[in-house]
């Protein structure tokens with residue numbers, strides 16, 4: 364599985380000032396699970412070190428201007444960005460981590476300056492990030508800065524692992540039966556993202572209109588990628604926990620029921636992390652050997668070593 368990254372996040376000394384911006388989560392954690400594919404549009408066309416650049420609003424159009432010589436380098440940066448975005452597409456990436464705030468790599472809130480002024484608003488997108496988004500609108504993307512937020516990090520990791528899973532499933536020449544199995548395993552994870560997506564995907568798989576396998580897979584792929592791009596929250600996750608509890612409630616005694624319900628409530632109240640409840644539920648899944656729950660990705664969405672669900676702040 365491959366993930367694209369802004370080269371400077373690996374510590375490569377490709378920034379305009381000749382240094383890197385090594386990100387420890389990318390280098391030490393993501394690299395354990397993904398092959399990291401580096402991209403730096405600016406170093407390719409301008410070399411390193413180089414004059415810094417900024418995004419400038421020139422009569423309503425975003426231009427890229429160098430800071431010292433005031434050269435307009437929009438075309439050069441735009442062309443290399445499109446070329447690299449195409450290369451990224453051909454690499455079959457499962458996600459991309461961009462460097463925040465950069466006029467090339469920032470995915471949001473990049474400074475856009477007024478023409479001939481130092482006044483700016485944080486409202487632009489870097490040219491390379493935009494080119495990647497244009498080429499692959501549903502590719503999971505994040506920035507280094509935003510990944511310091513445990514909630515965004517958990518959502519992003521869940522999204523890229525699900526994205527990689529879907530890709531593998533589609534590459535294995537799927538059948539209708541395989542689609543039902545794949546969808547079944549994602550039911551509660553999707554439910555935790557949003558009920559509308561859950562219903563939509565269920566209807567696609569049911570295929571009441573008797574569409575061809577190709578049509579159904581195409582529709583499923585698009586809507587699945589949309590669903591996993593939604594952010595989960597405490598209330599939606601709490602509902603899923605209660606649904607899963609529903610599978611055991613007639614099979615366990617009063618004390619056990621109370622124990623599970625208290626854990627779910629404590630998670631909802633921000634007292635215990637999600638992993639504590641999931642571990643408890645997994646005990647019952649094992650005890651009753653529930654085949655349906657055993658395959659649910661919601662209960663094991665990514666390698667447990669990432670420990671994302673151990674953080675109370677991973678859910679809002």
Ligand code: SF4
Nearest residue numbers: 369370371403462465
């Ligand atoms: S932010 Fe992007 S363009 Fe700038 S140094 Fe890093 S990888 Fe290169």
